[in-house]
């Protein structure tokens with residue numbers, strides 16, 4: 108029996124974290140990973156449905172497996188992730204993709220070993236999608252990609268229903284993990300040598316709101332900060348409406364919590380923000396960013412921006428540019444709005460033409476890049492601490508890692524330092540990264 112596997116992951120950190128759990132379960136079942144999906148005994152495609160063209164990509168990939176399975180007939184092909192929470196997609200797989208053997212959703216990844224065993228015994232296609240799991244499953248084995256840093260999921264789901272987003276329909280309502288379980292997981296990671304944790308949730312600022320123990324995100328940050336061995340604590344994503352003074356204060360006063368906040372603003376126009384159902388306005392964003400910068404002077408603030416939301420006028424777009432200039436984001440993920448079937452925004456009138464969306468995106472990028480360059484310039488000739496993550500992507504002889512504030516640093520140093528924290532002198536600050544040299548500390 109071919110006991111190798113390949114997991115193909117699309118989408119966000121939540122999916123990467125789920126894939127690490129699936130990988131952990133497969134390893135616990137005696138499977139080993141393999142690079143070439145065509146030769147694998149088990150292939151799992153972990154899908155994302157945030158963008159419509161992601162669906163097209165997944166179906167394109169699935170099509171190729173019809174041929175791969177002719178050469179590798181024992182292969183088991185499983186598909187999971189957010190796309191599978193949409194009945195129309197599952198129907199399309201059922202009707203048109205007989206090469207898919209197992210289908211499961213976001214609420215039952217813990218059931219994968221049973222679903223696989225069931226398929227292997229019966230040879231019958233297995234489809235199991237749950238609408239909700241009524242909670243969280245703890246203590247799944249996890250196969251971490253890096254020994255020195257790890258994702259830690261603190262909650263799942265989202266209660267916000269932004270009008271363009273499919274996540275609340277595919278991941279369900281917010282469910283926070285008990286803090287005792289999170290802290291135990293991080294203590295175990297620290298004992299394993301992990302230095303950095305990234306606390307994950309669609310909206311980490313509302314952690315604990317669904318529980319009755321009055322334990323929220325600031326308490327969690329402070330308690331994780333006390334764990335010996337952990338040197339850096341990151342978190343994402345922050346919804347501006349829930350980033351309270353208590354959270355800002357916990358970041359400012361906890362030395363291991365990185366001064367790095369990903370604050371997804373999405374637009375700078377109050378009118379568009381209302382249509383997006385984001386529940387804050389332009390003035391509130393500017394005031395919040397100012398408050399954060401006053402309290403955490405060395406903070407790096409990054410954001411997400413959507414251009415070309417239905418009905419966005421040139422004036423609305425200029426409001427976004429104005430907010431970007433006033434807030435001086437360190438960097439931003441900017442996206443062209445793309446329709447997600449099943450969301451309110453997809454049915455809105457005044458969809459914006461592709462040409463206008465692209466033209467606005469280019470103008471936004473020019474503005475963002477100028478600001479990033481200016482923000483990075485502050486690091487010129489400074490010494491920074493860097494968690495060394497590996498070899499530099501562009502030059503195998505150099506190293507790369509991140510500062511506390513999340514800046515990418517490429518530098519000359521000792522290859523043996525991968526996985527540790529070193530001091531680097533910054534010789535050149537660029538738009539997207541910093542360049543430097545490790546120094547003896």
Ligand code: SF4
Nearest residue numbers: 265267268269272274
């Ligand atoms: S906060 Fe809005 S954009 Fe983020 S996951 Fe929830 S609904 Fe989607």
